[in-house]
Amino acid sequence: MHFYNTTENTNNQDEHALKDVTKSGKERPWREKKIDNVSYAELLQILKFQKAGNVGACGRVLEFKPTDEGYLKLFKTWFCKSKLCPVCNWRRSMKNSYQAQRVVEEVIKEKPKARWLFLTLTARNAVDGHDLKSSLSELTKAFNKLKMYAKVKKNLIGFMRSTEVTVNQETGAYNQHMHILLCVENKYFRGIDNYISHEDWTVLWQKALKINYRPIVKVQAIKPNKKGDSDIQSAIKETSKYSVKSADYLTEDDERNLEIVSDLEHGLFRKRMISYGGLLKEKHKLLNLDDADDGNLIQTSDEEEPSDNEEEANSIIAIWNYSRQNYYLKLER
Ligand SMILES: [Zn+2]
Missing domain, CATH: 3.30.70 (Alpha-Beta Plaits)
Known part of the structure; x- marks a missing residue:
């Protein structure tokens, strides 16, 4: 079940899946978080929440800049900031x-x-x-x-x-x-x-x-x-x-999931x-x-402070592929 038809030209994506690794060697959980985000957006869609589309678009396109040491630093993306969003909550907790x-x-x-x-x-x-x-x-x-x-x-x-x-x-x-x-x-x-x-x-x-x-x-x-x-x-x-x-x-129980999302959306609305x-x-x-x-x-810590020549550095762009359930890098032209 996919509500989000990607209009991405798949020819524009090569076979490289995104791999965003921290200095300590841990892979950042973009993929897992985005998979959960899509499921969450689907539940919102069924519940007819207006924001379903926005939530589904959260972190869909990620623009990174390479650091001098060869790591990726998130430079630009759009986050939905919904209270239940798995992508946003991961960023918030960092x-x-x-x-x-x-x-x-x-x-x-x-x-x-x-x-x-x-x-x-x-x-x-x-x-x-x-x-x-x-x-x-x-x-x-x-x-x-x-x-x-x-x-x-x-x-x-x-x-x-x-x-x-x-x-x-x-x-x-x-x-x-x-x-x-x-x-x-x-x-x-x-x-x-x-x-x-x-x-x-x-x-x-x-x-x-x-x-x-x-x-x-x-x-x-x-x-x-x-x-x-x-x-x-x-x-x-x-x-x-x-x-x-x-x-x-x-959870495994879709009916329950709908009820829980509905309750949590209502319960957490406008709560700090x-x-x-x-x-x-x-x-x-x-x-x-x-x-x-x-x-x-986007910036969750000091480590990610922008550097001076950042604007000029080549961007690395990763786009979420809904059917393949992963981020793929967009080829440089
Ligand atoms: Zn979000």
Whole structure:
């Protein structure tokens, strides 16, 4: 089933499939992401979403410039920026994790003694798109309250917050939750006036959400000055990852997939998935990083900064071939 008839002149493409490899030798997953993007666009088409065509065109033509070392650097393409798009979400998560690294580094420079916590805040599962939409609004409102509670506020330096929705494939329910990387004053760990136990966090979160059940809360202190800083790195990664996994709506069951996409489109509509607060927000602004949700998805890190003679360098163009399900390089004339 193909909704997108390619008008590409196939004679213009030679047999070379795109191979975009990083400096560490890993192949960038353009093909896998685009295959999922096409399936997603097909679901939108069946559901009669107007944006289906745009989503299908996401990353269809990729223009790269070769770097001096012979790698490819993405130079131009068009991204649909849909919240569920597998191509866009892959780019977003690279960008978010790069931005978060830079921000965290700057905060550590200014506040070397600060401590870091990784907090996961959940609410009861949502049953459909409508329920999901209101629950996500509640989560955001509740978090804004939580951070203002005296005991939280007194030691809070800043945070990075991201929202994730997962689908329980057995029950069909949506699990919406927030991952928060919190930066707190060193004295947070000193005395009961400062320290907030797991029990306290749970009570505070329940109060903020105004609910009559005990919500699931996870709190993990990140060990300071650990060699390699692996804990903070994994917390950054967890906070920067995709808000929705394509595997959740591209299952074997087409009927279910349609229902899930419809619910998620409705639930995530106009929702901000990533945000910064406090000193992390200030640093994000000072570093002049663009919007984590909707910024430029071509340049996702420093590594990809354009070079001076870039405009003149020959472009390498790869075009998605719908029937062969891969990107092929366009021949230079
Ligand atoms: Zn896209």
